[in-house]
Amino acid sequence: MPPDTFLDVVTSAFRAQTDIPLELPLAVTMTLVSGRLLRAGCGIDINGQRIKPILWTLALAASGAGKSYVLQRVLDIAGPIELFPDPGSAAQFVQDLAAHNRSVWVRDEFGQFLKSLDQQTHMAELRDYLLRLYDGQTISRRTKSDPISIQDPALVILGTTVLETFKDCVSPE
Numbered sequence: 001m002p003p004d005t006f007l008d009v010v011t012s013a014f015r016a017q018t019d020i021p022l023e024l025p026l027a028v029t030m031t032l033v034s035g036r037l038l039r040a041g042c043g044i045d046i047n048g049q050r051i052k053p054i055l056w057t058l059a060l061a062a063s064g065a066g067k068s069y070v071l072q073r074v075l076d077i078a079g080p081i082e083l084f085p086d087p088g089s090a091a092q093f094v095q096d097l098a099a100h101n102r103s104v105w106v107r108d109e110f111g112q113f114l115k116s117l118d119q120q121t122h123m124a125e126l127r128d129y130l131l132r133l134y135d136g137q138t139i140s141r142r143t144k145s146d147p148i149s150i151q152d153p154a155l156v157i158l159g160t161t162v163l164e165t166f167k168d169c170v171s172p173e
Contacts, residue, residue: 006033010074020066027059028074031158032081035104038156039082055156056134058110060163067160071106084155090125094141097133098148103155110159111169 001008007029014025037053044051061067075081084105087093107113117127132139133153140149161169 010077020070024059024066024070025074027057028071031055031057031104031156032078035081035156038102038154052154054154057158059160060166063162089122090129093126093129094139094148097153098150101150101153105155105157107159109161111161111166115169
């Protein structure tokens, strides 16, 4: 860890006070830093292409490893940050993305969430929206009241899930 950085402070505190694997506070801290940079409009230009500080991270750890504890403690240290609401449907995801573009989405039991994309009809379109989000493509949806179109969509995502059950939730393909 670079000395005297936020990342160093967080991981040092977890090293000194807990037996939690340091990969968890590292992943959470990097997610929050990435989210703040994204929200602030930061990015770099590489050969004429604008690269945004977007991380999509999946933290696999055993049940009881401290995933939720780490998230809450790091959020306490970092201060308020806009978190993306948990979508209940594909339609809700698009509405929430229009209202909370460039925020941080933290999702516990991410494996179960991915499994629900194949099992629940109201979530089926979300797979396509996530692919478009990953590519930064415009996401559009017609609603009964108004059409929604999100230009340049971006989210920082941290999914946490239990290692032992992840293979049962996501197929090899």
